[in-house]
Amino acid sequence: MPLNLFIIGPSGCGKSTQAKLIADKYKLTHLSTGQLLRDEIAAGTGFGLEAKIYIDKGTWVPDDLVFDVLIAKLKTIDYQNFIIDGFPRVLNQGKIIEYFLKKQQQPFSLLVHLDVTFEEITKRREVKGDEFQDSQRTDNTPELILSRQKTYDDTITPIKEYFSEKKLLFEVDGNRPVEPIFDDIVKKIETIK
Numbered sequence: 001m002p003l004n005l006f007i008i009g010p011s012g013c014g015k016s017t018q019a020k021l022i023a024d025k026y027k028l029t030h031l032s033t034g035q036l037l038r039d040e041i042a043a044g045t046g047f048g049l050e051a052k053i054y055i056d057k058g059t060w061v062p063d064d065l066v067f068d069v070l071i072a073k074l075k076t077i078d079y080q081n082f083i084i085d086g087f088p089r090v091l092n093q094g095k096i097i098e099y100f101l102k103k104q105q106q107p108f109s110l111l112v113h114l115d116v117t118f119e120e121i122t123k124r125r126e127v128k129g130d131e132f133q134d135s136q137r138t139d140n141t142p143e144l145i146l147s148r149q150k151t152y153d154d155t156i157t158p159i160k161e162y163f164s165e166k167k168l169l170f171e172v173d174g175n176r177p178v179e180p181i182f183d184d185i186v187k188k189i190e191t192i193k
């Protein structure tokens with residue numbers, strides 16, 4: 001049975017770190033919609049040019065654009081055995097990918113929500129300083145960080161409600177070190193494999 005995972009959480013919550021560890025352990029392809037969009041920007045494509053407008057404002061990129069970029073990538077791995085980080089950002093994306101995977105006869109295995117408070121994220125940024133900063137990113141100014149957090153707060157609840165009802169949501173307390181968070185996610189994955 002393929003393992004098709006999603007991991008979401010506020011900006012700076014450590015979802016990429018967890019996604020990489022999970023991808024390594026279960027031999028999954030790690031995809032990040034944020035990174036895919038940054039790759040488009042770096043390549044100077046039309047998608048990239050449009051995406052940049054939203055990323056530079058700290059708001060979400062339109063669903064159809066994100067979806068086009070993501071599906072092109074998923075196609076190269078036969079739509080299976082992946083962990084996608086940073087998607088779905090809005091409920092509509094969740095519903096679309098669920099429908100899409102069904103059509104491909106692929107399971108939507110689990111959505112992991114890494115729950116981290118804004119206070120904890122701010123503390124980590126202060127402690128780590130420059131190390132926290134991804135040199136490829138131009139959107140880590142205090143204003144854009146706050147704007148992303150606001151956008152996130154506005155969109156997360158319906159996603160959680162929808163997938164929780166379908167028993168496809170795993171909430172994990174992300175206000176802890178990397179290892180215990182990873183252990184909890186692994187324990188959960190073992191129950192659905």
Ligand code: AMP
Nearest residue numbers: 033034054055059060061066086087089
């Ligand atoms: P991230 O690397 O996940 O923090 O994403 C960086 C930026 O890319 C976000 O602030 C959004 O502007 C955009 N982005 C990433 N993933 C999505 C998504 N699933 N839907 C809309 N915008 C996204």
